[in-house]
Amino acid sequence: MSINILGIESSCDDTSASVLSDGVILSNIIANQSVHIKYGGVVPELASRAHQQNIIPVVDAAIKEAGLTNEDITAVAFTRGPGLLGSLLVGTSFAKGFSLAQGIPMVEVNHLHGHVLAHFVKESPDDDNQPKFPFLCLLVSGGHSQIIVVKSHLEMEVIGNTIDDAAGEAFDKCAKVMDLPYPGGPVVDKLAKEGNPDAIKFNKPRIDGYDFSFSGLKTSFLYHLRDKLKTDPDYISKNKEDLCASLQKTIIDILMDKLHKASVDLGIKEIAVAGGVSANSGLRNALIEYGEKHNVKMHIPKFAYTTDNAAMIAITGHYKYLKGEFASQDCTPLARFGV
Ligand code: KG4
Numbered sequence: 164m165s166i167n168i169l170g171i172e173s174s175c176d177d178t179s180a181s182v183l184s185d186g187v188i189l190s191n192i193i194a195n196q197s198v199h200i201k202y203g204g205v206v207p208e209l210a211s212r213a214h215q216q217n218i219i220p221v222v223d224a225a226i227k228e229a230g231l232t233n234e235d236i237t238a239v240a241f242t243r244g245p246g247l248l249g250s251l252l253v254g255t256s257f258a259k260g261f262s263l264a265q266g267i268p269m270v271e272v273n274h275l276h277g278h279v280l281a282h283f284v285k286e287s288p289d290d291d292n293q294p295k296f297p298f299l300c301l302l303v304s305g306g307h308s309q310i311i312v313v314k315s316h317l318e319m320e321v322i323g324n325t326i327d328d329a330a331g332e333a334f335d336k337c338a339k340v341m342d343l344p345y346p347g348g349p350v351v352d353k354l355a356k357e358g359n360p361d362a363i364k365f366n367k368p369r370i371d372g373y374d375f376s377f378s379g380l381k382t383s384f385l386y387h388l389r390d391k392l393k394t395d396p397d398y399i400s401k402n403k404e405d406l407c408a409s410l411q412k413t414i415i416d417i418l419m420d421k422l423h424k425a426s427v428d429l430g431i432k433e434i435a436v437a438g439g440v441s442a443n444s445g446l447r448n449a450l451i452e453y454g455e456k457h458n459v460k461m462h463i464p465k466f467a468y469t470t471d472n473a474a475m476i477a478i479t480g481h482y483k484y485l486k487g488e489f490a491s492q493d494c495t496p497l498a499r500f501g502v
């Protein structure tokens with residue numbers, strides 16, 4: 164009998180449901196919430212209301228697209244945290260109801276663990292392009308920047324973390340200062356393609372070990388604009404491509420420096436990247452180049468698995484299901500939840 168896992172993701176502003184059969188993807192439906200755009204960031208209360216509206220149609224669509232019925236689902240996996248409490252509550256409550264109604268187990272998943280295991284979602288039964296253990300995972304999203312040693316599907320150790328802002332936050336906050344739409348990361352990525360990455364030098368942090376810091380870069384970016392705007396009020400609009408390219412290059416350099424250090428120190432020649440910022444074209448190119456130069460096997464996720472999605476929750480649920488790690492009905496969401 165196949166193991167059919169329904170995954171539910173609702174930690175921030177995307178409502179997503181996915182069905183995997185023995186780890187092979189059958190569907191991955193994502194409903195984005197456009198309601199936040201005009202506020203320049205996610206409004207938690209609006210996010211949870213939108214999740215409530217989306218969750219049933221999204222799950223329904225995922226099960227139908229998989230060609231299955233509710234009765235075919237073996238277990239339901241849901242994001243328990245970290246994330247926005249009201250948003251997490253919608254997915255958690257839905258999973259509890261679905262588990263009770265169908266008489267099937269439920270599995271709680273850490274969202275960050277999900278980002279890492281996105282690399283194990285199979286496109287077909289003979290897809291064997293998954294990373295080999297142990298590997299390093301650079302997890303870069305709107306809320307996290309981490310270097311993780313992944314020892315097995317369920318065993319990982321965070322060796323580096325951001326001490327202030329996350330990489331995605333650095334993209335988003337600097338984009339906001341330039342009056343670019345939210346989320347800024349993809350917009351900066353697009354504009355950077357037309358700019359000169361060496362046009363402007365921004366400060367890079369000096370931090371020991373594998374930790375990151377991005378708040379100094381944000382300040383350096385802000386001061387640069389403040390000084391230039393004094394003499395030219397149109398400085399941003401005239402130079403936004405160079406600003407984006409230089410900002411992006413600095414963020415990538417900060418990430419690559421620490422990743423290189425970890426790979427050399429630990430002697431690990433297999434690296435994966437995960438999280439929303441792994442959609443960044445500059446970072447993807449830098450990783451590919453690095454892999455070729457240093458003989459490191461690089462795993463770059465498909466775009467669909469970079470930002471928040473339920474396939475990554477379902478695959479993590481799959482491995483936890485195999486170990487019999489089930490959640491109980493009194494499980495509550497956690498806004499903060501380490502890997
Ligand atoms: O993983 P994710 O979807 O949600 C969190 O768990 O945070 O990541 C969202 C982050 C945002 O900060 C967004 O600006 C960033 O990923 N992002 C990008 C790109 N696409 C998304 N950053 C840079 N370049 C991109 N192409």
Ligand code: ZN
Nearest residue numbers: 304439470471
């Ligand atoms: Zn995420």
